[in-house]
Amino acid sequence: MSDRIHTLSGYFHEYQKSVTQPEEFWARIADSFHWKKRWDKILEWDFEGPNVKWFQNAKLNITENILERHLFTIGDRPAIIWEPNDPEEEGRTLTYSDLYREVCKFSNVLIEQGVKKGDKVIIYMPMVPEAAIAMLGCARVGAVHSVVFAGFSSNALSDRIDDCGAKLIITSDGNFRGNKTIPVKAVVDEAVARTSTVESVIVYQRTKQEVVMKEGLDHWWHELMDGKAETHLAEEMDAEDMLFILYTSGSTGQPKGVVHTCGGYMVYTKYSFENVFQYSPGDVYWCTADIGWITGHSYIVYGPLLAGATSIMFEGVPTYPHPGRFWEIVDKYKVNQFYTAPTAIRALQAFGTEPIAPYSLESLKVLGSVGEPINEEAWHWYHTHIGKTRCPIVDTWWQTETGGIMVSPLAGITPTKPAYATLPLPGIHLAIMDTEGKELSGNSVEGNLCVKFPWPGMLRTTYGDHDRCKQTYFAAYKGMYFTGDGVKRDHDGYYRILGRVDDVINVSGHRMGTAEVENAINEHPLVIESAVVGYPHEVKGQGIYAYVICDMKNRTEANLIGEIKDTVTKIIGPIAKPDKIQIVPGLPKTRSGKIMRRILRKIADGSMDSLGDTSTLLDPDVVDKIIEGKV
Numbered sequence: 001m002s003d004r005i006h007t008l009s010g011y012f013h014e015y016q017k018s019v020t021q022p023e024e025f026w027a028r029i030a031d032s033f034h035w036k037k038r039w040d041k042i043l044e045w046d047f048e049g050p051n052v053k054w055f056q057n058a059k060l061n062i063t064e065n066i067l068e069r070h071l072f073t074i075g076d077r078p079a080i081i082w083e084p085n086d087p088e089e090e091g092r093t094l095t096y097s098d099l100y101r102e103v104c105k106f107s108n109v110l111i112e113q114g115v116k117k118g119d120k121v122i123i124y125m126p127m128v129p130e131a132a133i134a135m136l137g138c139a140r141v142g143a144v145h146s147v148v149f150a151g152f153s154s155n156a157l158s159d160r161i162d163d164c165g166a167k168l169i170i171t172s173d174g175n176f177r178g179n180k181t182i183p184v185k186a187v188v189d190e191a192v193a194r195t196s197t198v199e200s201v202i203v204y205q206r207t208k209q210e211v212v213m214k215e216g217l218d219h220w221w222h223e224l225m226d227g228k229a230e231t232h233l234a235e236e237m238d239a240e241d242m243l244f245i246l247y248t249s250g251s252t253g254q255p256k257g258v259v260h261t262c263g264g265y266m267v268y269t270k271y272s273f274e275n276v277f278q279y280s281p282g283d284v285y286w287c288t289a290d291i292g293w294i295t296g297h298s299y300i301v302y303g304p305l306l307a308g309a310t311s312i313m314f315e316g317v318p319t320y321p322h323p324g325r326f327w328e329i330v331d332k333y334k335v336n337q338f339y340t341a342p343t344a345i346r347a348l349q350a351f352g353t354e355p356i357a358p359y360s361l362e363s364l365k366v367l368g369s370v371g372e373p374i375n376e377e378a379w380h381w382y383h384t385h386i387g388k389t390r391c392p393i394v395d396t397w398w399q400t401e402t403g404g405i406m407v408s409p410l411a412g413i414t415p416t417k418p419a420y421a422t423l424p425l426p427g428i429h430l431a432i433m434d435t436e437g438k439e440l441s442g443n444s445v446e447g448n449l450c451v452k453f454p455w456p457g458m459l460r461t462t463y464g465d466h467d468r469c470k471q472t473y474f475a476a477y478k479g480m481y482f483t484g485d486g487v488k489r490d491h492d493g494y495y496r497i498l499g500r501v502d503d504v505i506n507v508s509g510h511r512m513g514t515a516e517v518e519n520a521i522n523e524h525p526l527v528i529e530s531a532v533v534g535y536p537h538e539v540k541g542q543g544i545y546a547y548v549i550c551d552m553k554n555r556t557e558a559n560l561i562g563e564i565k566d567t568v569t570k571i572i573g574p575i576a577k578p579d580k581i582q583i584v585p586g587l588p589k590t591r592s593g594k595i596m597r598r599i600l601r602k603i604a605d606g607s608m609d610s611l612g613d614t615s616t617l618l619d620p621d622v623v624d625k626i627i628e629g630k631v
């Protein structure tokens with residue numbers, strides 16, 4: 001059953017209903033799911049706590065809504081189509097029946113490993129179907145999964161193991177990415193050695209490279225799965241029980257564990273998936289994200305599978321073995337909805353249109369964009385060369401914390417405008433706030449983006465530190481969820497996201513806290529102090545620019561810069577490696593010692609003529625020296 005909206009007037013009608021009678025609205029959507037027990041009350045909330053409870057006392061298991069629910073109706077339909085990194089290797093298709101069987105078997109494995117409801121399981125895996133099977137297995141037995149992007153370093157991994165007290169890790173021997181083979185298991189070994197909670201590690205054999213298997217700790221996936229029963233009764237979960245924790249960066253040094261719960265997340269991801277992408281039964285849908293990010297959770301695994309969709313999972317990268325790889329896959333599987341990030345579009349744009357020429361792309365109906373503002377040039381390229389001007393582009397704005405898409409066109413229904421995420425989904429009550437805390441009503445306004453009413457997919461807390469959740473999202477504006485993004489509402493009432501207004505930078509659609517990168521840089525023994533800012537980057541959207549004060553000892557600048565980059569790779573992972581490092585004699589500080597990042601941002605993006613008044617700085621001369629040495 002589908003709650004799909006089909007017309008623009010239908011959208012306005014539903015939207016209206018969702019704001020005037022939100023509880024009735026969501027009850028109707030929720031009614032189409034399988035609940036073991038229905039709710040007593042739809043919603044209880046206050047944004048002061050914050051305390052948000054959807055579908056109170058309802059009981060369910062999200063995997064029954066993905067598996068049992070589809071087994072007898074569309075059991076033979078492909079649920080996951082897997083395309084390997086190397087086009088020469090054969091792909092795999094798992095139907096809904098296959099997925100049911102695999103998830104049940106893996107649930108039995110988890111039980112055998114002593115995993116119980118509420119236990120935390122870290123998934124650190126390549127993009128293989130087993131990653132989704134692992135997530136769903138956890139959800140089925142009531143364990144809380146925390147997927148960690150397999151590009152994070154062992155330091156970053158051990159921080160997350162410690163923060164959630166993970167009992168089990170699911171990983172692989174290695175990971176194929178482009179022409180590289182990444183030794184994933186070795187990273188896990190290092191992380192496990194530094195922590196004390198992990199009781200077992202399950203290793204999926206992917207690359208067949210040599211790995212150390214510790215007796216009593218490490219187990220092969222295929223050995224554990226061998227002979228396991230193909231049924232497993234799903235654990236009964238409360239709607240507000242934790243489904244997963246996903247770590248994300250903020251403006252402080254430590255990533256936080258965003259907590260999503262079973263009932264609301266289920267309802268919101270399916271509803272938003274069907275409506276934004278206008279998915280019809282039988283369509284082939286492909287989201288290119290990694291399951292290590294929220295996009296992979298909500299729009300490769302949960303949303304599509306709840307909707308009975310066919311979801312493609314791609315192991316590789318856009319440019320391997322050639323820059324037409326994405327389009328080759330689109331034609332191979334006749335993809336109807338294609339969802340990717342602006343950074344990938346810009347990277348492919350740089351190769352020109354030649355790599356696209358061999359492919360027809362005629363199956364495409366809808367194109368999606370996610371993760372960062374899409375610039376107009378990339379939008380037009382995507383629209384013209386990939387969508388052949390025939391496919392609507394859905395520019396979807398949302399966050400790890402929101403669980404699902406919040407502002408986006410409904411494909412083919414909402415008229416689009418390049419670079420605009422357009423209008424909020426039903427159920428999303430937005431507010432634009434000025435810096436004084438006043439709501440800006442009407443059109444043609446610009447300010448900070450907030451949400452003033454709960455939606456089912458929202459985060460409930462940050463794991464182990466509820467106060468941090470309150471301070472980060474609910475303290476800036478009383479009674480509102482603050483997104484951290486700046487936004488403009490134009491004369492048509494359309495929303496355009498302007499980017500982060502806090503100390504978070506968005507590198508290729510991945511969120512990095514400047515403080516987090518600074519902490520990593522400061523780990524280098526010769527670094528005295530550092531300041532990190534974002535700057536406009538042609539492909540990545542934003543690049544990382546680091547100003548570093550060092551004790552040079554007898555190093556050359558080039559040596560030291562190389563060492564600092566290695567340090568960041570080791571502490572966080574390659575995604576946090578600064579694009580530019582400038583060794584500076586000092587940093588612009590106020591008399592109270594605060595680093596003036598505004599000035600550093602201006603220098604990094606080359607706007608030296610608009611630095612503003614620098615005379616009140618502790619040492620005004622330092623600015624000239626930094627400008628002189630700009631890289």
Ligand code: WT7
Binds near residue numbers: 294395400484485500
């Ligand atoms: C931040 C959230 C949403 C899943 C992937 C990133 C930026 C996201 C858009 C968009 C402009 C966007 C925002 C947001 N962002 N989508 N369509 N247009 N900006 O999730 O890592 O939680 O990052 O990404 O700044 O706050 P995330």
